Amino acid sequence: xxxxxxxxxxxxPYDYPLLWSTVPTPAAHFDAIESHLKLLHxxxxxxxxILHIMVAMGLGGLIFKLYKPTESNMLFDGGSLVLYxxxxxxxxxxxxxxxRLVTDGTYGVGLGNLTEDQxxxxxxxxxxxxTGDSVLxxxxxxxxxxxxxxxxxxxxxxxLVLQVGQMYADRADERTMRxxxxxxxxxxxxxxxxxxxxxxxKKASGKEGKKTK
Numbered sequence: 679x680x681x682x683x684x685x686x687x688x689x690x691p692y693d694y695p696l697l698w699s700t701v702p703t704p705a706a707h708f709d710a711i712e713s714h715l716k717l718l719h720x721x722x723x724x725x726x727x728i729l730h731i732m733v734a735m736g737l738g739g740l741i742f743k744l745y746k747p748t749e750s751n752m753l754f755d756g757g758s759l760v761l762y763x764x765x766x767x768x769x770x771x772x773x774x775x776x777x778r779l780v781t782d783g784t785y786g787v788g789l790g791n792l793t794e795d796q797x798x799x800x801x802x803x804x805x806x807x808x809t810g811d812s813v814l815x816x817x818x819x820x821x822x823x824x825x826x827x828x829x830x831x832x833x834x835x836x837x838l839v840l841q842v843g844q845m846y847a848d849r850a851d852e853r854t855m856r857x858x859x860x861x862x863x864x865x866x867x868x869x870x871x872x873x874x875x876x877x878x879x880k881k882a883s884g885k886e887g888k889k890t891k
Contacts (some may be wrong), residue, residue, distance in 0.1 A: 679736070679834050679837050679838050679841075680838075681732055682732070682733075682736075682765075682830070682834050683831060683834050683835070683838075685729075686827050686830050686831045686834070687831070689714075689824075689827050690827075692707075692710070692711045692714060692824070693823075693824035693827050693828065695707055696711075696817075696820060696821050696824045697821065697824050697825065697828065703817075708816065708817065708820060711820055712780055712820075715776075715777055715780045715781075715823070716780060716781050718777065719777040719778070719780065719781045720781065733766065733769075736762060737759075737762060737763075737766070740755055740758055740759045740762055741759065743755045744756065744759065750844055750847055750848060750851075751844075753844075754840045754841065754843060754844035754847070755840075755844065757840050758837045758840045758841060761833050761834075761836045761837045761840070762833075762837055764833050765830050765833045765834055765837075768826050768829050768830055768833070769826075769830065772822060772823070772826040773823060773826050773827070773830075776819060776822060776823040776826065777823075779819055780819065780820070780823075
């Protein structure tokens with residue numbers, strides 16, 4: 679998770695002016711974002727394969743932890759797997775498509791330039807349901823990518839929180855179990871000592887009775 683969060687965090691300086699800055703974003707910033715995204719999309723195949731291997735390793739690790747699951751695994755690892763799959767879907771559906779659009783430079787006309795009839799044919803991701811082409815303009819496409827990066831960051835942080843929560847819960851269970859066993863052992867030793875002392879008292883009383891006779 680830290681690997682993916684590091685990648686997303688490296689994009690934060692580019693995404694921040696698009697989503698949260700109150701100052702109008704200058705055109706030079708859009709050019710810088712496009713250059714950076716084109717560089718990422720045209721990265722050597724080795725880098726892309728390493729990224730996909732890391733994605734597969736994370737997914738495989740979560741699935742492996744659900745083998746013969748305990749109640750803790752079902753709760754924490756099950757939730758982590760759901761969030762992780764959300765991240766994978768966002769990556770495939772939004773980020774990969776967005777990077778291809780930026781590299782090709784095939785932006786749409788923009789939502790503000792569409793008629794009401796044309797807007798009815800646009801799905802939630804900004805694509806025309808009839809042609810399959812993006813209708814979002816340059817700025818809107820870059821904002822969608824920035825928002826997708828933010829969603830990825832929040833989802834991956836959620837996975838980390840669940841994993842840390844599972845670790846804390848397991849340690850708490852171990853501590854409770856250890857304290858219970860220690861208490862049970864102490865009670866058993868106390869009963870054994872009381873039984874031994876009672877037996878010695880009875881033995882001493884028997885000897886005194888014989889002396890009296």
